[in-house]
Amino acid sequence: MPENQGLGQQALNKAAEIGLSSQLDEVENLDVEVKTDPLKLVQGQVDAVTIEGEGLVMQKDLRMEALEMQMGSVAINPLSAAFGKIELTKPTQASTRVVLTEQDINRAFNSEYVRSQLQTQKIHVNGQLMTIIPKQVDFRLPGNSKVAISSSILLRETNETHQVAFSAVPKVSGTGQTVSLENVEYGDTKEISPDLTKALIDATSEILNLSNFDLEGMTLRVKQLEVETGKLILQAEAYVEQIPSA
Incomplete structure (x- = not known):
């Protein structure tokens, strides 16, 4: 039943999008993509989770022009996944890129x-x-x-x-x-x-303190700061204990 296979992942994507959005003051665009196949999902294995956002406003009126976060091989609770919730059974690392503009x-x-x-x-x-x-x-x-x-x-x-x-x-x-x-x-x-x-x-x-960009269950550590004309790009490693979900 390929439709159902797709639906399980869609539910997880949606739950994570709602969970992350609830922590932000404003969101222009937010997309979460859980990549795996149904057999692995039943065993609590996820190949990758990608989070992409634009125009995300955090606390203290700090806006991110863009956020990209990529996690590979994530272990999740299969029972929670069946109810459309991503629950990590062990922490994971995520490579992260944050773009801040001069206006932000x-x-x-x-x-x-x-x-x-x-x-x-x-x-x-x-x-x-x-x-x-x-x-x-x-x-x-x-x-x-x-x-x-x-x-x-x-x-x-x-x-x-x-x-x-x-x-x-x-x-x-x-x-x-x-x-x-x-x-x-x-x-x-x-x-x-x-x-x-x-x-x-x-x-x-x-x-520019990185704790301003931490979402619940996620801690960022900057590895590189690139200063370009009109924008700052932060390359970071995120320690992810939980992906907020609805």
Whole structure:
């Protein structure tokens, strides 16, 4: 009964698509494909699981332009599979590719979450403790493996507005969990406060922290970060304990 063979896999695909979608704030397109044959499925063996998504918005208003995840030889509970649910009987690895555009990162920088994070800090400017209010943060990916950040910052206590602008090279930490900015260079504007620059660098690291992209049951570890003009590409290894399903 080839129809039923196909239906079993379709049910698993659908359940995983619904489960993953439920963890996201917005989804433009999400496609899960379970590849196996019915005989293997009955034994709890799956040849491969592929997840492809576009325009996925995570918590903290962080949007991914594209997500691709590929798992090979996955062991699942055959009884759960009969009820259209993917339940892993042992963890698996997945090679993962995440694409973030300049607009995606700008959106996150100007989100309520990041703005409130910056505003809760008191930083030293010209020897005084100040509260900073970011008016607008402009994040750019000009190429040359660099990121460029410029921001108009209001100092609440003095009501002065300062421009901060610098470029830096993003680097993945040894653990693969965080991204730091190195080789910071200033443009025409002189640095008005090392603390202010550090606050913006920390905000960048916070946005690009890989735990932001973790879905329930999945943990990402970045192996490579490619900085292209207009987009960032993260090549990662995902440790998958569970694929969320409906």
